[in-house]
Amino acid sequence: MDNRIFFNPGDSIANIHDYDEAVRKGQIYKKEKHIDDLVIAKGPDDEEYAIFYAKDALPADHKASKPYDVRRKL
Template sequence: MDNLIFFNPGDSIGNFHDYDEAVRTAQIYREANHVQDGHVLVVKGVDNKAFDIFLADNEITHQNENGDDSKAYQVSKEV
């Protein structure tokens, strides 16, 4: 997948330097919290140094009036 998606970094479930660890953690989180398939995302930050886990429901689709601290992430895997 090569699409960019915006999230507030504070909504991250976890931050990892190892891709495989991020995917395993996302799978465990999905199972433990009974989240539907594809709703937990492992994303790579634009800086390409780390992987974060977000819930798809936390995607930011527009700027709010007060501004926000959203950042662009590249989707690596939907879990």
């Protein structure tokens, strides 16, 4: 997986300021929903971590896409 990926910010499952908290919430969500394609990504504002379904990635030229740096795949 590349380090940079594009998402619509409105598609995030959660936005959290603390990386460790984002990982914990992502792991809980993954376990509850029985899914395998979550990513923790640092937002374009460089202030928050977002949890996304990896399948929701958009092409860079999509009008709603914003660049995120993937920090962890769950």
